[in-house]
Amino acid sequence: MNIKEAKTEIINTIRAYNKKDDLGCYTFPLVRQRPILLMGPPGIGKTAIMEQAARECRVGLVAYTITHHTRQSAIGLPHIETKMYQGKEVSVTEYTLSEIIASVYRCMEDTGNKEGILFIDEINCVSETLAPTMLQFLQNKTFGSHKVPRGWIIVAAGNPPQYNKSVREFDIVTLDRVRKIDVEADCDVWMEYACRQEVHQAILSYLRIKKENFYSVENTVDGKFFVTARGWEDLSEILKSYEAFQIPITEALVSQYLQKEETARDFTAYYQLYRKYGTDYGITDILEGSLSDRDYEEKAAMAGKGGFEERFTVVNLLMGALHTSFAGFAGREGKLISLHEALGYLKNYVREHGEIQEIEAFIQNRRNSMEVKIEAGLMTEKEIGKENWVIGKLEEYCLNLKKEHIRKSSEGFERIKEYFSRETHERSKEIEKILEQTERAFRFAEKSFGDGQEMVLFVSGLTQDTLAMDFLSLHESPLYMKWSEKLLYRKEEEKLLEECRKEESMLE
Known part of the structure; x- marks a missing residue:
């Protein structure tokens, strides 16, 4: 299984284990909730998919590399308690709350997420004193006497023995209580x-x-x-x-x-x-259409006569330059969507408040809300950047209203709508520019490589680029459509020819 498939399996597991009935009670039996054990080579993204799965499912995440822990930090420190058993007073050893379990509760408090993923990395590389605790953890979902809270699924990860000499093999009893997934690069x-x-x-x-x-x-x-x-x-x-x-x-x-x-x-x-x-090659000049006819012809000829690696690199340069444009557009589009949503909230807000100063209060409330989310670890760096941009735009709009001596919030909001329309006008100009760049890239590839394997690489590369597809699915590029359909037809033709060859060989 590859890492993408493993991520899908984790997301499906979160949904299955945490399914509730109409009364809000969990329906999946706790005793049947096997932990997931990811086994695979180092550095392939096992930790990264935990963060992605938690974010997509909107649940908490507590991640630990268990080799950094001692037995005491994992199960807690011992202390003596006095108990009464059959009328007799006895001293009993109990343990403080495990640091790991405490982190789960702290995550629940900080984020408000009552469900999540407890991820334990390098689980098969623990010390000899901690090994029994890890087996108990996988089998019973407890650290010492402290249970993992309901709603938190357990995912563990380890490396096969060929990658780490300190690896401990799990016995059949343990493996029969987990869902082992082998992940490959x-x-x-x-x-x-x-x-x-x-x-x-x-x-x-x-x-x-x-x-x-x-x-x-x-x-x-x-x-x-x-x-x-x-x-x-x-x-x-x-x-x-x-x-x-x-x-x-x-x-x-x-x-x-x-x-x-x-x-x-x-x-x-x-x-x-x-x-x-x-x-x-001056790829930027090619996409901007700023080359002279002579220079353009020379570069197209140079690309067509280049060796295999040079031709493929030119195609990748074209794809890279277009990807930069698609990525820039996607980032700005995300900001505009967030700004539009913020203006929707502002519209409702100004209905209840008459003075323009109340718009400033709205902006400050939004900033305060962002700071609370940042403190709780609920926002990524990209989300923080986008929200700062939205707040900056709202502040810019508010300043413009003051410059125009607008005091009533209802009038101010109508003016803000005009400011926003300028943003959407710039968006339309950007879409047109990116489509022109895409068409120029295809024309250069056509002139340089015709319908050779370089064009196959170019079209398939754009098709596999999710940002390119997000853009081109909404804003049609005639040359992309032409070549993608042509290559699709070629694939179907090759498939039919292959089937015909099989039929012929069977007749012979």
């Missing part, structure tokens, strides 16, 4: 995720050409050599940062993230080519 699935996460376009381009270098873990007599999904994603961030400061990208830097010499060297060389081709 999958480049195509990660690329889909990487596009959404704005991973550096040079990395995406490289892995489209050399998928075999996506993931590798080797234990040899000479040492450990590995390349992981986590390494690529972290490398992406340092590339963006270094480029912003114009710091050179060296093999020494890349090898800090891709700890396999051959892959680090190969990617560094490709990165330098990617940057050079981006300069040589």
